[in-house]
Amino acid sequence: MGSSANEESLDLWQTLxxxxxxxxxxxxxxxxxxxxxxxxxxxxxxxxxxxAEKKAVxxxxxxxxxxxxxxxxxxxQNFKELRIDCDGDCLLMKVExxxxxACHTGRRSxxxxxxxxxxxxxxxxxxxxxxxxxxxx
Amino acid sequence: MGSSANEESLDLWQTLxxxxxxxxxxxxxxxxxxxxxxxxxxxxxxxxxxxAEKKAVxxxxxxxxxxxxxxxxxxxQNFKELRIDCDGDCLLMKVExxxxxACHTGRRSxxxxxxxxxxxxxxxxxxxxxxxxxxxx
Numbered sequence: 001m002g003s004s005a006n007e008e009s010l011d012l013w014q015t016l017x018x019x020x021x022x023x024x025x026x027x028x029x030x031x032x033x034x035x036x037x038x039x040x041x042x043x044x045x046x047x048x049x050x051x052a053e054k055k056a057v058x059x060x061x062x063x064x065x066x067x068x069x070x071x072x073x074x075x076x077q078n079f080k081e082l083r084i085d086c087d088g089d090c091l092l093m094k095v096e097x098x099x100x101x102a103c104h105t106g107r108r109s110x111x112x113x114x115x116x117x118x119x120x121x122x123x124x125x126x127x128x129x130x131x132x133x134x135x136x137x
Numbered sequence: 138m139g140s141s142a143n144e145e146s147l148d149l150w151q152t153l154x155x156x157x158x159x160x161x162x163x164x165x166x167x168x169x170x171x172x173x174x175x176x177x178x179x180x181x182x183x184x185x186x187x188x189a190e191k192k193a194v195x196x197x198x199x200x201x202x203x204x205x206x207x208x209x210x211x212x213x214q215n216f217k218e219l220r221i222d223c224d225g226d227c228l229l230m231k232v233e234x235x236x237x238x239a240c241h242t243g244r245r246s247x248x249x250x251x252x253x254x255x256x257x258x259x260x261x262x263x264x265x266x267x268x269x270x271x272x273x274x
Protein backbone atom coordinates (compact mmCIF):
# COMPACT_ATOMS: atom_id res chain seq x y z
CA MET A 1 0.00 0.00 0.00
CA GLY A 2 1.86 3.07 -1.24
CA SER A 3 1.41 6.64 -0.20
CA SER A 4 -0.80 8.56 -2.62
CA ALA A 5 2.12 10.87 -3.45
CA ASN A 6 4.29 7.93 -4.46
CA GLU A 7 1.74 5.99 -6.43
CA GLU A 8 1.18 8.80 -8.97
CA SER A 9 4.79 9.95 -9.31
CA LEU A 10 6.22 9.90 -12.82
CA ASP A 11 9.85 10.27 -11.78
CA LEU A 12 11.56 6.89 -11.74
CA TRP A 13 14.16 7.67 -9.10
CA GLN A 14 11.75 9.48 -6.78
CA THR A 15 9.37 6.54 -7.05
CA LEU A 16 11.80 3.74 -6.30
CA UNK A 17 12.15 2.71 -2.68
CA UNK A 18 15.29 0.68 -2.07
CA UNK A 19 15.72 -1.40 1.08
CA UNK A 20 18.35 -0.83 3.76
CA UNK A 21 20.90 -2.56 1.51
CA UNK A 22 20.06 -0.34 -1.48
CA UNK A 23 18.24 -3.19 -3.22
CA UNK A 24 14.81 -3.71 -4.76
CA UNK A 25 13.27 -7.05 -5.79
CA UNK A 26 12.55 -7.54 -9.49
CA UNK A 27 10.06 -10.05 -10.92
CA UNK A 28 11.35 -11.23 -14.29
CA UNK A 29 8.70 -12.25 -16.81
CA UNK A 30 8.92 -13.56 -20.37
CA UNK A 31 7.68 -10.72 -22.56
CA UNK A 32 5.80 -13.03 -24.90
CA UNK A 33 4.11 -15.85 -22.98
CA UNK A 34 4.07 -14.26 -19.52
CA UNK A 35 5.99 -17.02 -17.73
CA UNK A 36 7.46 -15.76 -14.45
CA UNK A 37 11.08 -16.82 -14.92
CA UNK A 38 12.71 -15.68 -11.67
CA UNK A 39 12.93 -13.01 -9.01
CA UNK A 40 16.25 -11.22 -8.52
CA UNK A 41 17.49 -8.07 -6.83
CA UNK A 42 18.66 -4.85 -8.43
CA UNK A 43 20.36 -1.74 -7.12
CA UNK A 44 20.27 1.69 -8.76
CA UNK A 45 23.37 1.03 -10.85
CA UNK A 46 22.14 -2.35 -12.09
CA UNK A 47 18.87 -0.68 -13.18
CA UNK A 48 20.85 1.98 -15.06
CA UNK A 49 23.09 -0.67 -16.67
CA UNK A 50 20.10 -2.81 -17.68
CA UNK A 51 18.34 0.10 -19.38
CA ALA A 52 21.55 1.34 -21.03
CA GLU A 53 22.86 -2.04 -22.21
CA LYS A 54 19.42 -3.58 -22.94
CA LYS A 55 20.56 -6.71 -21.09
CA ALA A 56 19.43 -7.75 -17.59
CA VAL A 57 22.00 -6.94 -14.90
CA UNK A 58 21.15 -7.84 -11.31
CA UNK A 59 22.91 -7.51 -7.98
CA UNK A 60 24.05 -10.79 -6.48
CA UNK A 61 23.41 -10.70 -2.75
CA UNK A 62 25.62 -13.74 -2.16
CA UNK A 63 28.57 -12.56 -4.25
CA UNK A 64 28.01 -8.85 -3.50
CA UNK A 65 28.67 -7.94 -7.12
CA UNK A 66 26.90 -7.19 -10.37
CA UNK A 67 25.37 -10.26 -11.96
CA UNK A 68 25.13 -10.06 -15.73
CA UNK A 69 22.47 -12.71 -16.26
CA UNK A 70 23.73 -15.36 -18.68
CA UNK A 71 27.31 -14.11 -18.66
CA UNK A 72 28.61 -17.66 -18.21
CA UNK A 73 25.86 -19.70 -19.86
CA UNK A 74 25.13 -17.34 -22.75
CA UNK A 75 21.49 -17.35 -21.67
CA UNK A 76 21.24 -13.58 -21.41
CA GLN A 77 17.98 -11.73 -20.99
CA ASN A 78 17.25 -9.02 -23.53
CA PHE A 79 15.52 -6.10 -21.85
CA LYS A 80 12.02 -5.29 -23.10
CA GLU A 81 10.17 -3.31 -20.43
CA LEU A 82 10.48 -2.15 -16.82
CA ARG A 83 7.44 -1.58 -14.60
CA ILE A 84 7.16 -0.24 -11.04
CA ASP A 85 4.46 -1.16 -8.53
CA CYS A 86 2.20 1.27 -6.66
CA ASP A 87 4.46 1.15 -3.59
CA GLY A 88 7.60 1.77 -5.61
CA ASP A 89 9.27 -1.08 -3.74
CA CYS A 90 9.09 -3.78 -6.41
CA LEU A 91 9.97 -4.00 -10.10
CA LEU A 92 8.53 -6.09 -12.92
CA MET A 93 10.87 -6.55 -15.87
CA LYS A 94 9.81 -8.13 -19.14
CA VAL A 95 12.60 -9.85 -21.02
CA GLU A 96 13.40 -12.07 -23.96
CA UNK A 97 15.09 -15.13 -22.44
CA UNK A 98 17.84 -16.27 -24.79
CA UNK A 99 18.09 -20.07 -24.76
CA UNK A 100 14.59 -20.44 -23.26
CA UNK A 101 15.79 -21.53 -19.81
CA ALA A 102 16.39 -18.98 -17.06
CA CYS A 103 17.11 -21.29 -14.13
CA HIS A 104 20.64 -22.46 -13.34
CA THR A 105 19.22 -26.00 -12.97
CA GLY A 106 18.47 -25.90 -16.70
CA ARG A 107 14.76 -25.31 -16.32
CA ARG A 108 12.75 -22.59 -18.01
CA SER A 109 11.70 -20.96 -14.72
CA UNK A 110 13.07 -20.95 -11.18
CA UNK A 111 9.53 -21.85 -10.05
CA UNK A 112 9.62 -25.49 -11.14
CA UNK A 113 8.24 -26.91 -7.89
CA UNK A 114 4.57 -26.81 -6.98
CA UNK A 115 3.06 -27.36 -3.54
CA UNK A 116 0.68 -30.29 -3.79
CA UNK A 117 -0.49 -29.93 -0.19
CA UNK A 118 0.48 -27.92 2.86
CA UNK A 119 3.57 -30.10 3.26
CA UNK A 120 4.89 -31.55 0.02
CA UNK A 121 6.23 -30.38 -3.33
CA UNK A 122 6.36 -31.89 -6.78
CA UNK A 123 8.79 -31.03 -9.56
CA UNK A 124 6.68 -30.10 -12.58
CA UNK A 125 9.33 -29.00 -15.07
CA UNK A 126 12.35 -30.82 -16.43
CA UNK A 127 15.72 -29.29 -17.39
CA UNK A 128 16.08 -27.97 -20.93
CA UNK A 129 19.86 -28.04 -20.72
CA UNK A 130 22.46 -29.92 -18.70
CA UNK A 131 23.90 -27.55 -16.07
CA UNK A 132 27.15 -29.58 -15.90
CA UNK A 133 27.76 -28.96 -19.60
CA UNK A 134 26.90 -25.28 -19.38
CA UNK A 135 28.60 -24.36 -16.11
CA UNK A 136 31.17 -27.15 -15.79
CA UNK A 137 31.41 -29.39 -12.76
CA MET B 138 21.32 -19.56 -6.75
CA GLY B 139 20.16 -22.24 -4.33
CA SER B 140 22.18 -24.97 -2.76
CA SER B 141 21.79 -28.24 -4.60
CA ALA B 142 20.27 -29.82 -1.47
CA ASN B 143 17.57 -27.16 -1.33
CA GLU B 144 16.72 -27.03 -5.00
CA GLU B 145 15.62 -30.68 -5.16
CA SER B 146 13.86 -30.88 -1.80
CA LEU B 147 10.23 -31.99 -1.92
CA ASP B 148 9.37 -30.91 1.61
CA LEU B 149 7.66 -27.53 1.57
CA TRP B 150 8.73 -26.38 5.01
CA GLN B 151 12.32 -27.56 4.66
CA THR B 152 12.52 -25.78 1.32
CA LEU B 153 11.18 -22.40 2.38
CA UNK B 154 13.72 -19.83 3.53
CA UNK B 155 12.13 -17.01 5.46
CA UNK B 156 13.96 -13.73 6.05
CA UNK B 157 15.00 -12.36 9.44
CA UNK B 158 11.42 -11.18 9.98
CA UNK B 159 9.96 -14.61 9.17
CA UNK B 160 8.69 -13.39 5.80
CA UNK B 161 9.00 -14.51 2.19
CA UNK B 162 8.03 -12.48 -0.91
CA UNK B 163 5.22 -13.85 -3.06
CA UNK B 164 4.63 -12.98 -6.72
CA UNK B 165 0.89 -13.08 -7.38
CA UNK B 166 -0.13 -14.00 -10.91
CA UNK B 167 -3.52 -14.35 -12.60
CA UNK B 168 -3.95 -18.08 -13.19
CA UNK B 169 -5.55 -17.59 -16.59
CA UNK B 170 -3.86 -14.77 -18.51
CA UNK B 171 -0.57 -14.66 -16.60
CA UNK B 172 -0.79 -10.99 -15.56
CA UNK B 173 1.51 -10.27 -12.61
CA UNK B 174 -0.96 -8.60 -10.26
CA UNK B 175 1.20 -7.75 -7.25
CA UNK B 176 3.99 -8.85 -4.93
CA UNK B 177 3.19 -9.30 -1.25
CA UNK B 178 4.80 -10.96 1.76
CA UNK B 179 3.74 -14.11 3.55
CA UNK B 180 4.78 -15.78 6.77
CA UNK B 181 4.38 -19.46 7.58
CA UNK B 182 0.93 -18.98 9.10
CA UNK B 183 -0.38 -16.94 6.17
CA UNK B 184 0.81 -19.71 3.82
CA UNK B 185 -1.04 -22.30 5.91
CA UNK B 186 -4.18 -20.13 6.02
CA UNK B 187 -4.08 -19.51 2.26
CA UNK B 188 -3.83 -23.22 1.45
CA ALA B 189 -6.48 -24.15 4.05
CA GLU B 190 -9.01 -21.42 3.23
CA LYS B 191 -8.29 -21.30 -0.54
CA LYS B 192 -8.14 -17.49 -0.30
CA ALA B 193 -4.97 -15.39 -0.40
CA VAL B 194 -3.83 -14.24 3.04
CA UNK B 195 -0.67 -12.15 3.25
CA UNK B 196 1.28 -10.52 6.06
CA UNK B 197 1.08 -6.74 6.10
CA UNK B 198 4.50 -5.37 6.96
CA UNK B 199 3.09 -1.89 7.68
CA UNK B 200 0.18 -3.04 9.87
CA UNK B 201 2.05 -6.05 11.30
CA UNK B 202 -1.02 -8.24 10.94
CA UNK B 203 -2.60 -10.76 8.62
CA UNK B 204 -3.97 -9.20 5.45
CA UNK B 205 -6.89 -11.09 3.96
CA UNK B 206 -6.69 -9.74 0.42
CA UNK B 207 -10.00 -8.17 -0.57
CA UNK B 208 -11.47 -8.30 2.93
CA UNK B 209 -12.68 -4.70 2.63
CA UNK B 210 -13.19 -4.38 -1.14
CA UNK B 211 -14.60 -7.85 -1.74
CA UNK B 212 -11.88 -8.33 -4.36
CA UNK B 213 -10.57 -11.53 -2.85
CA GLN B 214 -8.08 -13.82 -4.56
CA ASN B 215 -9.10 -17.45 -4.92
CA PHE B 216 -6.08 -19.69 -4.46
CA LYS B 217 -5.14 -21.85 -7.44
CA GLU B 218 -1.49 -22.87 -7.14
CA LEU B 219 1.63 -22.22 -5.07
CA ARG B 220 5.13 -22.56 -6.54
CA ILE B 221 8.57 -22.24 -4.90
CA ASP B 222 11.74 -21.07 -6.59
CA CYS B 223 15.06 -22.94 -6.73
CA ASP B 224 16.42 -20.91 -3.81
CA GLY B 225 13.34 -21.50 -1.68
CA ASP B 226 13.30 -17.79 -0.87
CA CYS B 227 10.48 -16.66 -3.15
CA LEU B 228 6.93 -17.85 -3.86
CA LEU B 229 4.79 -17.66 -6.98
CA MET B 230 1.06 -17.93 -6.33
CA LYS B 231 -1.52 -18.26 -9.06
CA VAL B 232 -4.92 -16.87 -8.18
CA GLU B 233 -8.32 -16.01 -9.57
CA UNK B 234 -8.73 -12.28 -8.95
CA UNK B 235 -12.37 -11.60 -8.03
CA UNK B 236 -13.45 -8.23 -9.46
CA UNK B 237 -10.55 -8.18 -11.97
CA UNK B 238 -8.59 -5.43 -10.19
CA ALA B 239 -5.94 -6.28 -7.58
CA CYS B 240 -4.50 -2.81 -6.93
CA HIS B 241 -5.93 -0.53 -4.24
CA THR B 242 -5.84 2.31 -6.81
CA GLY B 243 -8.51 0.40 -8.74
CA ARG B 244 -6.19 -0.91 -11.41
CA ARG B 245 -5.84 -4.52 -12.49
CA SER B 246 -2.19 -4.77 -11.47
CA UNK B 247 0.04 -2.89 -9.05
CA UNK B 248 2.51 -2.56 -11.95
CA UNK B 249 0.61 0.13 -13.86
CA UNK B 250 3.62 2.40 -14.44
CA UNK B 251 6.23 1.75 -17.08
CA UNK B 252 9.68 3.31 -17.32
CA UNK B 253 9.90 5.13 -20.63
CA UNK B 254 13.55 6.06 -20.14
CA UNK B 255 16.10 5.88 -17.37
CA UNK B 256 14.32 8.76 -15.61
CA UNK B 257 10.62 8.95 -16.34
CA UNK B 258 7.50 6.84 -15.95
CA UNK B 259 4.18 6.69 -17.73
CA UNK B 260 0.89 5.38 -16.36
CA UNK B 261 -0.29 2.72 -18.79
CA UNK B 262 -3.40 1.39 -17.02
CA UNK B 263 -6.51 3.17 -15.83
CA UNK B 264 -8.60 2.31 -12.74
CA UNK B 265 -11.34 -0.27 -13.16
CA UNK B 266 -13.08 0.86 -9.97
CA UNK B 267 -13.21 4.06 -7.92
CA UNK B 268 -11.13 3.53 -4.76
CA UNK B 269 -13.14 6.19 -2.90
CA UNK B 270 -16.34 4.24 -3.45
CA UNK B 271 -14.77 0.92 -2.48
CA UNK B 272 -12.66 1.99 0.50
CA UNK B 273 -14.40 5.22 1.53
CA UNK B 274 -12.61 8.52 1.87
